[in-house]
Amino acid sequence: MKTISFRDPDFEEQLEALYNRPSYPAEIEAQAAAIIDAVKKDGDSALAGFALKFDHVKLTPEQFKVPQGEIDAAAGQLTRREKSAINTALRNVRAFAKLTVPKGWTASPRPGVTVGEKFEPLDRVGVYIPGGTAPLVSTVIHTAGIAGAVGVKEIAAATPARKDGSVHPAVLYAMKQAGVTEVYRLGGVYGVAALALGTATVPKVEKLVGPGNAYVTAAKKLLYGRVAIDMVAGPSEVMVVTDGSGRSDFAAADLLSQAEHGSGLEQAVLVSTDADMLEAVKAEFMRQKMSLPRVATVDRVMDKGLFFILARDLEQAAAIASKYAPEHLELQVKNPERMARRVTAAGAIFLGGWTPEPIGDFCAGPSHVLPTASSARYFNGLDTPGFFRRSSIVRYTEAAMRREAGVVECFGEMEGLAAHGRAGTIRRK
Numbered sequence: 001m002k003t004i005s006f007r008d009p010d011f012e013e014q015l016e017a018l019y020n021r022p023s024y025p026a027e028i029e030a031q032a033a034a035i036i037d038a039v040k041k042d043g044d045s046a047l048a049g050f051a052l053k054f055d056h057v058k059l060t061p062e063q064f065k066v067p068q069g070e071i072d073a074a075a076g077q078l079t080r081r082e083k084s085a086i087n088t089a090l091r092n093v094r095a096f097a098k099l100t101v102p103k104g105w106t107a108s109p110r111p112g113v114t115v116g117e118k119f120e121p122l123d124r125v126g127v128y129i130p131g132g133t134a135p136l137v138s139t140v141i142h143t144a145g146i147a148g149a150v151g152v153k154e155i156a157a158a159t160p161a162r163k164d165g166s167v168h169p170a171v172l173y174a175m176k177q178a179g180v181t182e183v184y185r186l187g188g189v190y191g192v193a194a195l196a197l198g199t200a201t202v203p204k205v206e207k208l209v210g211p212g213n214a215y216v217t218a219a220k221k222l223l224y225g226r227v228a229i230d231m232v233a234g235p236s237e238v239m240v241v242t243d244g245s246g247r248s249d250f251a252a253a254d255l256l257s258q259a260e261h262g263s264g265l266e267q268a269v270l271v272s273t274d275a276d277m278l279e280a281v282k283a284e285f286m287r288q289k290m291s292l293p294r295v296a297t298v299d300r301v302m303d304k305g306l307f308f309i310l311a312r313d314l315e316q317a318a319a320i321a322s323k324y325a326p327e328h329l330e331l332q333v334k335n336p337e338r339m340a341r342r343v344t345a346a347g348a349i350f351l352g353g354w355t356p357e358p359i360g361d362f363c364a365g366p367s368h369v370l371p372t373a374s375s376a377r378y379f380n381g382l383d384t385p386g387f388f389r390r391s392s393i394v395r396y397t398e399a400a401m402r403r404e405a406g407v408v409e410c411f412g413e414m415e416g417l418a419a420h421g422r423a424g425t426i427r428r429k
Contacts, residue, residue: 001282001302005310018307019323021267023234023373024214032218035189036197043199050190057161059185061201064194066167066183074172086174089363090141094149096365100384101150106393112400116393121151125387126195126205126227127180129159130212131187134261135168140175142367143210147387148179155180156205158195160187188212189219196227209382211236211369213263230386231379234372235265237305238357239326239346241317241339242281244274246332246353251277252284254330254356255306260292264300269307269324271317278308318342325376328357345377401427 004014038046044061051059075083106116127143130136144155157180159167167185175183184202186194192212198204207228208220217234238258240251255268272278285306289298311317318339321329325345333339336351343349347370348360361368369382396404405424412421 001306001308003278003308003310006312006316007310015309015320015323018269019374021373023232023375024217024265028214029218029222032189032215033222036193036219036222039190039193039199040197044201047186047190047194047199047202050188051161051186054190055160055187056163057165057185059161059165061199063165064184064186064201066172066185070166071172071176071183074169074176077169078173082170083173085363086137086141086170086177089138090145090174090177092363092365093141093145093367097146097149097384102385102388102390110400112397112403114393114395118391118393119385119388120391121153122147122206122387122389123152124154124156124203124205125152126156126158126192126208128192128195128208128210128212128216129157129171129175130210130216131160131162131168131171135171136211137168137170137174138362138368139210140171140178140180142369143382144175144178144180146367146382146384147209150384150387152387154182154205156182156184156195156203158184158186158191160191161185189215192216192219193223196223207387209369209386214265230369230382231371232375233327233370235263235267236261236328237267237269237326237372238328238330239269239271239321239324240281240330240332241314241321242270242272242274242277243314243317243333244272244277245334246277248277248280248284249288250353250356251281251330251332252288254358255281255285256288256292256298257356257358257361258328259298259301259306260294261297261301264297264303265305266301267305267307268301269309269326271309271311271320273311273313273317275310278310282308314339315342321346323374325371325374327370327372327376328360330355330357345374347371347376347381398427 048059051057102119104118106114108114125147129139147155157175194202195205196208209230211233220229221232236258240254242251258266259268270281322344327347329346330350331339332353340349350357367382371379405428408424409421
């Protein structure tokens with residue numbers, strides 16, 4: 001746990017260290033690269049070896065794919081309440097997705113010229129569903145749920161198997177409801193490598209989406225180019241901004257919600273303009289922590305990833321938030337809408353004390369797959385257009401082409417591309 005105050009002589013230097021946090025430790029990339037190379041070289045044999053090594057489950061290639069009967073049986077292992085929660089979240093996420101489907105359009109900006117865009121859903125998408133420390137049922141909904149809602153034909157999911165070789169029934173039920181067409185019990189780096197590269201039993205996907213731990217993040221970065229990816233998103237993080245008007249127990253609970261993820265690389269940051277509120281949140285954090293079942297995971301984050309920042313005023317707090325560019329930003333202030341207008345970068349912004357970050361994780365509507373490690377300054381979260389191909393549309397009439405043929409010819413001359421220029425001038429003769 002670290003406290004930083006605007007009164008500190010090295011305040012800006014301490015903040016810069018926070019802003020420049022890496023997505024993952026540098027040594028992880030080499031380890032991910034070795035696993036990817038093995039999958040590329042040995043295919044299914046490598047996958048079986050890594051399943052045994054990392055997930056402690058013995059699988060043959062024929063067992064990688066979860067049979068339909070096992071998927072269908074998952075519903076019977078869940079309570080009515082669990083199924084209702086999954087279906088409610090899926091309905092909300094699908095509704096948001098359909099509101100944000102990109103629409104094709106055409107326009108005529110000058111006589112004889114038509115330009116526009118068309119959008120077509122991807123044919124085959126791979127979704128990675130983490131399961132190392134907890135079965136992330138909601139991630140199924142926030143990835144495959146969107147893909148299914150917008151018409152992606154094939155949705156292949158990879159997720160780690162449990163030690164008995166099974167996949168958590170809630171994950172399987174959510175996958176079926178979301179429209180997943182194939183489920184592979186393959187986790188971590190070797191799971192995403194299988195989807196991205198393809199093997200004899202796992203057909204290659206066009207795009208790979210979904211969050212993961214530091215190793216999965218490094219793997220997605222290394223696989224980019226062989227497959228499209230959504231973003232390089234590392235361990236989770238939240239920043240809560242308070243001005244003294246909110247409730248310390250709410251703020252502490254929301255900080256803990258990210259600290260409990262468990263890798264030890266997560267970050268939970270409070271920015272307060274009120275010193276008394278800052279101290280109250282600290283006390284609440286420690287009190288609530290002791291009632292959680294995952295205290296050890298929270299303690300790992302406390303060592304390096306828990307920060308309390310005292311800001312001079314809300315203007316400075318907004319500047320800190322914009323530079324930190326958190327995955328999740330909660331504005332527990334008197335006028336959160338006004339403050340949100342001051343913030344220039346964040347993966348998702350949660351307005352007011354009654355909008356905790358976990359509502360976004362589970363059922364609000366927008367995808368919870370969001371950029372981390374300040375990358376929200378230049379990446380967006382997973383969104384509906386990310387599941388589409390975009391093509392630009394151009395049409396010229398004869399008169400319009402004749403009018404601009406000279407421009408084509410001139411550019412051909414400037415760039416030393418004579419055939420390009422001729423394609424314009426031949427239409428002027």
